[in-house]
Amino acid sequence: MLLIFLLFIFKNNIIIIVSIAKNITRPIFPFTAIVGQEEMKLALILNVIDPKIGGVMIMGDRGTGKSTTIRAIADLLPKIEVVEDDICNSHISDSELMTDAVKQKLCQGKNINTVFTKVPMIDLPLGATEDRVCGTIDIEKALTEGIKTFEPGLLAKANRGILYVDEVNLLDDHLVDILLDSAASGWNTVEREGISIRHPSRFVLVGSGNPEEGELRPQLLDRFGMHAEIRTVREPSLRVKIVEQRNKFDSNPQSCLTEFKDQQNKLKSNIINAQRILPKTTIDYDLRVKISEVCGELDVDGLRGDIVTNRAAKAYAAYNSRENVEVEDIKKVIILCLRHRLRKDPLETVDSGSKVKQVVESIFY
Template sequence: MTIVKNLTNFPFAAIIGQDEMKLALQLNVIDPKIGGVMIMGDRGTGKSTTIRALADLLPDILVIKNDPFNTDPQGLSKEYETESIKIPMVELPLGATEDRVCGTINLKEILAGGKSTFEPGLLARANRGILYVDEINLLDDHLVDVLLDSAASGWNTVEREGISIKHPAKFILVGSGNPEEGELRPQLLDRFGMHAEIRTIRDPKLRVKIVEERIHFDQSPQLWFEKYENEQQAIQNRLLTAQQNLKKVQISKEFQLKISEICSELEIEGLRGDIVSTRAAKALTAFENRLEVTVDDIQRTIILCLRHRLRRDPMESINSGEKILSVFQRIFSSEKI
């Protein structure tokens, strides 16, 4: 499948570093039920660039022509005119209102007997795609709650004056922010499947390489895409194969029990941590083109799945990632790591 190039966006295959963020995003593409990604890190670390690059990498989707909800025509009883479109990548403006996000019901039109009763919002546009919210930690908690509800259920419901309209809203929710500007409430953080932390690269040689690559890309984006075309195609094929093989991936009962032991020892509230850790390990297994989850698959994903679910203790000197890894290694000590 040919990749349609957006020459304003940096190619995903050319992004240097930030492996944790890239892995979390790709695993959510393989299994959207993981529940999205929260990316926290310093300004200017390529968060927006990476997310746009991933959206460009993904294959086109088939939709009903001119449909505001990007409806999949396959399996419908009625035949519609169709078209292929680039996978939707919707960026939520920081000052967006609930009406802009969810859509509005035109009560005046309804009372007048008209048909144009609903004006779709950003959730409709994001259906079957990616919804990206930069500086999500500055967004109103109620609006974050609305986004998380839609992402989890796959539906958006708008109610006004006793009138209710519901439409599909299946999307991968990606939020990003700078921790210096405040964190999300723990209740909201917990509902994100994964939490990636990114930091400014300190190695001077690597920084110079990143700067040079960006300058060269801006000077001749077409040549840059041609340079990475094979790598881009390989990543796309790998993701598509992983999506197809995900249902075949198996994880042993013993490993599932040990994941739950880790969550229990870390005092993770609820069962989201157990579920997401299992899903992420299976998605990584599929990404690696295997069908049996290994200890390494769990080790590479469990910190991403649990770090934002830990109870905050300001007196602790150990960071969340080290704490999870320590418990993981103790519980899996009998296994070959």
């Protein structure tokens, strides 16, 4: 939020008006203050720990806190080190997260300045065009001056962050395809009139929607790593608690942030610790076989279900400060990873998880 202050200075009977612009950070509702919706919160945490899980699709009723929760997880994350004035928030040492321009400077031994910034949280509006999403190349400048001038899109700005698409089930299918391709490969390529530019675009893709407005096609839904299903809270005491929590934040945001500061810091340190442990986390061969047995029994097409379940189970084990995956870790995440992969007919609805749970209980006895 940008506030403009006008300062009136009287000098020699002349009024001089000086404007002072000041950035005021808008407070974000704390993640740990959100009541219920455990599926959604767990899916977001696991994707933050390991973005290679492939993002999360959140489907639920209106007014259930989907947008609030997604913005809260982004605000919770620790600041990241990025190359100063870089369009893609390039990493200073990981080649998979830096632009070709930064790589070239490093090869030439040039000094590169870095700054610490908040994890990018990018909202993709439903009316966005392909150029707005992917970026554009100035063809005229390229042809007349021989200079590749790239105007970055949302995929560049979302690198190393979170890209959120509300009502993703209403977004054009070809844009969903672009988002999923970039999220899976970690790169975005823009080609115009024989001129090609590519840049890193590794982000956590989060989509949300209301099932009453329609589901995504099975082929697109399958490419989301996890699927969280949320429902309106029915228990009166919980509803009252949610309303009170929201009213408390709206009336005095700083007091609410202070109240949950310790819980926020604890969760933040758990996530950082899990990211550190994750590369060392292993899953036994027998457990991997049983995961694939579940996928085969459920007639899950392709191998994405197997891969995502393995990654999510390791992320959950790391989140609990363990380097070895246990059966309970798999049971905790497998429904989130497989329930949306069972739908064969576009007219069918996504299973609530009962089929997955039944097969899991029979195999992981």
